[in-house]
Amino acid sequence: MKQVKHKNDREQMKLLETLLILLENGFSMQESLAVMKRNHQISAPLLKLFGQSLQKGQTIAESFCQIGFSAQEKAQLQLAELHGDLVVTLKTILQNRKILRKQKEELQKVGAYPLLLMVFTLALLWGMKLYLLPSLLDSGMVDESHWSIVFLDYGPILLVGFLLGSVILLETAGLYLKRQSVIRKACFISKLPVVGHLYKIYQTSNFALEWGKSYQQGLETYQILTQMARLKTTSLLTAVANELHETLLSGDNLTKQLEQYPFLLPEFSLIIFQGEIKGKLGDELLLYSQLLTERMVTKVEQLIQWLQPVIFLFVAVLIVAIYVAMFLPMYGNLGGMIE
8 A cells, every 4th residue: 555645644634633632532453443534624645545455454553554644653652552652652743743743833833933024025135136236336436346235236146056056955855765774864954053952851751651661561671672572663763772782782781872872861871871870761751751851842942033033133233224225325325425
């Protein structure tokens, strides 16, 4: 079956929310699907694809993957099927999606108005270059070698070049990351300024959550890594489990290997080491995951509060520079004529 990509996130979340309500009220998976079909509140193609996947004998995790869920979410669902905590995992996925969607909407709001101002500024620069600048030069009121005239002449080209260069750079980075393994991709993102730290918090929270649930089931580290390594996904969780599983088989130190991953916060390996001694590792990791989620939300909100005034300041400086460049040479010439 062809995997559906780029499905509407809102439709996926609506299906997830409705399914959770039905499962929590005692409905089975098949009964829940039947109820959702009768209500006609969920996207029919999405629901049909999900139901057909289950009917063909695919697992719940594979069925969710068919309707657009990520490899990371698929790995979480596969572990949930092993541990029997499907509802809890679905709640976690829904909560994470809500947080990410809220933050995405906030970032869009922050960027929308400055982007509009940037377009206006670019249009103003091109208009001055095409219409005002030739008139000023023909009038002889200004010197074409003046820095402000040079700015008006080359400013639009430089601004467009900067925007195109940024787009090309992002596209090139995207193509580069697609060719890398999931671990190398995570290492690259974790080293980026600002975004990298948030990525570390997000990934560490996911690892702490999944490992914590496994430890609470009474499993030992070797058993957890063996289970995760067998998952048929391309997620970071599975890739790391494969490497750590090999580490244990070769007799190397697990804690030191965890410290080598730049996409995991340093305290994660410390909690693993100390928690094994105390015997409450599962509870500690679940609490740690919750604290990290709260920390990520707080840091993103702080970033948004800081980002908005910086963007407005940049646009304001650019607009002021345009007006200074436009009027300064004329005022200079008028001053010379008066003298």
